[in-house]
Amino acid sequence: MEDERALLLLGILRRQDMHGYRLHEFIDTNLAVCADLKKATAYFLLDKMAAEGWVSYEQVQEGNRPPRRVYRITPAGEQAFQRLIRANLATYASMRFPGDVGLAFLDDLKPTEAVHLLRQRRAAMLDALTALQSAPEHAGTAQLIIEHQRRHLAAELDWLDEVIARVEAKSRKTRSSGRRASSP
Amino acid sequence: MEDERALLLLGILRRQDMHGYRLHEFIDTNLAVCADLKKATAYFLLDKMAAEGWVSYEQVQEGNRPPRRVYRITPAGEQAFQRLIRANLATYASMRFPGDVGLAFLDDLKPTEAVHLLRQRRAAMLDALTALQSAPEHAGTAQLIIEHQRRHLAAELDWLDEVIARVEAKSRKTRSSGRRASSP
DNA sequence: GGGCGCATGTAATGAGTTACATGATTGA
DNA sequence: TCAATCATGTAACTCATTACATGCGCCC
Numbered sequence: 001m002e003d004e005r006a007l008l009l010l011g012i013l014r015r016q017d018m019h020g021y022r023l024h025e026f027i028d029t030n031l032a033v034c035a036d037l038k039k040a041t042a043y044f045l046l047d048k049m050a051a052e053g054w055v056s057y058e059q060v061q062e063g064n065r066p067p068r069r070v071y072r073i074t075p076a077g078e079q080a081f082q083r084l085i086r087a088n089l090a091t092y093a094s095m096r097f098p099g100d101v102g103l104a105f106l107d108d109l110k111p112t113e114a115v116h117l118l119r120q121r122r123a124a125m126l127d128a129l130t131a132l133q134s135a136p137e138h139a140g141t142a143q144l145i146i147e148h149q150r151r152h153l154a155a156e157l158d159w160l161d162e163v164i165a166r167v168e169a170k171s172r173k174t175r176s177s178g179r180r181a182s183s184p
Numbered sequence: 185m186e187d188e189r190a191l192l193l194l195g196i197l198r199r200q201d202m203h204g205y206r207l208h209e210f211i212d213t214n215l216a217v218c219a220d221l222k223k224a225t226a227y228f229l230l231d232k233m234a235a236e237g238w239v240s241y242e243q244v245q246e247g248n249r250p251p252r253r254v255y256r257i258t259p260a261g262e263q264a265f266q267r268l269i270r271a272n273l274a275t276y277a278s279m280r281f282p283g284d285v286g287l288a289f290l291d292d293l294k295p296t297e298a299v300h301l302l303r304q305r306r307a308a309m310l311d312a313l314t315a316l317q318s319a320p321e322h323a324g325t326a327q328l329i330i331e332h333q334r335r336h337l338a339a340e341l342d343w344l345d346e347v348i349a350r351v352e353a354k355s356r357k358t359r360s361s362g363r364r365a366s367s368p
Numbered sequence: 369g370g371g372c373g374c375a376t377g378t379a380a381t382g383a384g385t386t387a388c389a390t391g392a393t394t395g396a
Numbered sequence: 397t398c399a400a401t402c403a404t405g406t407a408a409c410t411c412a413t414t415a416c417a418t419g420c421g422c423c424c
Binding site: 097158 | 187188191192195198215217218219220269270272273274275276277278279280281282283284285286287288289290291292293298301302304305308309312325326328329332333335336338339340342343347
């Protein structure tokens with residue numbers, strides 16, 4: 001079930017009974033930084049968790065609106081939560097960066113163009129960073145995670161700047177060797 | 185096709201014709217840091233890329249061994265590579281950290297246990313870091329990416345240490361408020 | 369001669385997303 | 397009245413992984 005998703009849902013339901021639509025809405029607006037699950041997926045997972053006995057639900061009808069399934073965590077679900085959160089906190093999952101694939105072939109581009117492209121990447125990262133800053137005092141829960149994201153982005157910017165600097169250095173060398181020992 | 189994988193394969197084939205087995209082997213030993221694709225996936229993708237006309241292959245038989253399909257990039261593949269690498273370098277894909285889900289529910293554990301678990305995570309990260317250091321002068325190509333990974337891990341360690349410190353601070357406060365204003 | 373490495377592939381499964389279908393309510 | 401929001405769900409599809417099947421060569 002991809003542990004984190006289950007942990008996420010259980011953790012939320014543990015604090016508040018909720019129906020699928022609200023749950024998805026909540027994650028999408030408050031926890032988008034740390035998880036992105038689509039509506040269909042949320043419903044699907046709730047179904048599965050109900051089948052496993054981690055949650056139960058009560059059908060609630062208000063007027064003639066579509067009935068809502070209000071989910072509640074069960075004792076088995078609480079147990080699962082306790083297990084999952086411990087596993088999550090104690091573990092480190094190493095990451096792969098999609099952007100690294102490009103770096104692997106950096107040498108196959110002209111240095112000047114490489115630098116140009118990397119500067120575009122840099123601008124995109126800067127945008128992401130300022131977008132984070134402007135998020136106005138997000139719901140207390142997610143504060144830590146936003147801070148984490150901020151830190152990560154800052155480190156990535158540092159790193160990217162160094163990569164750019166290296167490519168520029170190489171570019172200068174190439175040009176000067178083209179001019180055949182211009183400086184002694 | 186999940187752009188990075190295609191970029192990866194094209195980038196390698198661009199430098200050298202290769203059959204699927206070698207290709208997978210190469211990625212697995214030299215580029216494991218930045219991509220993890222299984223044998224079956226490699227074969228599957230090569231098939232698809234051949235269908236799209238990005239690569240062609242030549243059946244090579246040596247003695248009575250199983251025949252090898254030696255893939256070669258086509259002009260269309262070269263074009264795709266040029267497009268993909270530019271897109272990759274110019275773009276930043278924001279990341280989600282699986283470990284953040286646990287942090288979202290940190291408050292639901294006793295601070296002492298939370299700290300204990302986070303220290304385990306820290307140890308795992310340290311292991312990963314030393315494993316990186318010991319990789320002895322990896323094939324020049326991947327040098328950048330290993331450096332990136334190293335940087336990332338260092339930043340993550342810093343971050344985790346701060347999280348631990350915060351939880352410990354809260355833990356002290358909790359205990360002292362339990363003793364009812366022990367210090368003025 | 370028994371097991372590992374080379375070399376390819378298929379079938380089944382899983383996880384998640386897209387796109388669609390439904391139907392009531394609410395607000396412009 | 398027309399669109400948007402609320403609320404649920406299904407079906408089709410993609411992508412990748414697991415597990416399996418095959419068969420030769422090589423070395424101990």
